[in-house]
Amino acid sequence: MNESKGPEIRLLNANEIDVRVQSVSKTRNGTVGAVLLLYKDARVDMKILDEVFGIYGWKRSHELINGNLFCTISIRDKETGEWISKQDVGVESNTEKEKGQASDAFKRAGFNIGIGRELYTAPFIWVELSEDEYYTENVGGKQVIRVSPNVKFTVADIQYSEDRVLTSLTLTDKNGNVRFSTNGTAKAPTGRTGRAGASKSAGNTNKPPEENTPASGQQEAPGAMICPSCGGPISQAEKEYSMKKYGQEMCRACQRKAK
Known part of the structure; x- marks a missing residue:
């Protein structure tokens, strides 16, 4: 007996996908960067x-x-x-x-x-920030890094395979500069980078520093939260508790290390 699969849900177009800053952190070498997530609007x-x-x-x-x-x-x-x-x-x-x-x-x-399920196959996205793209504020006696309100990233191009897996992704900033690309062509931010003495030379900023890359199997679904310290998953409760106690977002494992 033949079973009908029903109508097929189409894949999301680039202009139907929004980009959200999940977390901002400074790496051991002083570079400031942001972890980005792809998500869809209810509309x-x-x-x-x-x-x-x-x-x-x-x-x-x-x-x-x-x-x-x-x-x-x-x-x-x-x-x-x-x-x-x-x-x-x-x-x-x-x-x-x-x-x-x-x-x-x-x-x-x-x-x-099935709407937007292909976003679950998105890569880990880390973007280096320039000094004018972030600021710091005092929270509970500790300095917390925030992304500036005018910073916006957009999906410029996205491609999928026949089995609905994301194969190519390009993100640009509000000025049209490529800031992330799966083919490794993204360049460093045009302003001063978030690192003392850093040069303005172009380079592949797609690869996040080792300390920001989640361990194998830790890639989270769209909308999930990531610990900026270790790259692992973090719950809303852990996030709120760590902000009150430590002044920064940390998962339970990182909170134990901070004690």
């Missing part, structure tokens, strides 16, 4: 759901389970009329708590449908 999920299933072919609902907000996306099977559902939980945002959690739950449920 992209709605757009693709409309394209593939029609505006009357899908629906969403939210419910609280043990204090956590879940979203369920249901797709109507045109042949049987039945609804097939996928569900996932959301994480609170730093701004509008309830709205952010609902939006995050919707996007995560969209991953279960």
Whole structure:
């Protein structure tokens, strides 16, 4: 008996992918850089759901389970009329708590449908920053590095293989300069680099310093958080606790070392 696979979810276009600064840190050699993550906006999920299933072919609902907000996306099977559902939980945002959690739950449920799942194959992205792209502030008596508000990175080009694996990625800054490329053609930032005495010469800044590269198997899914100290995974609770106690983001393992 032949089983229908149903409509295929298309791959995300470059202009449908946003770039977020996950963390900023200074390496042992003094270079300041940022770990970047690729993510999708909830509007992209709605757009693709409309394209593939029609505006009357899908629906969403939210419910609280043990204090956590879940979203369920249901797709109507045109042949049987039945609804097939996928569900996932959301994480609170730093701004509008309830709205952010609902939006995050919707996007995560969209991953279960297949929207943007190819982002899970993205490489580890580390970009060297120039001195005018970051600043430091005192948090709990310690200096914490932040990315300047005007810094923005964009997906200029993205390519996939036939089996939906990301094979090529190019990121540019607001001035159109290539800052990350999987083919190794990215150059150092045009301003003064975030390192005393560093030169302005071009070079491949795609390769993160060894201390910022996550160990094998630690590559996180889009939206996951990474410890800027070791490159391993870090939870929201660990992040908040370490900021209050140590003045910087650290996973549990790094917190033990800091004691």
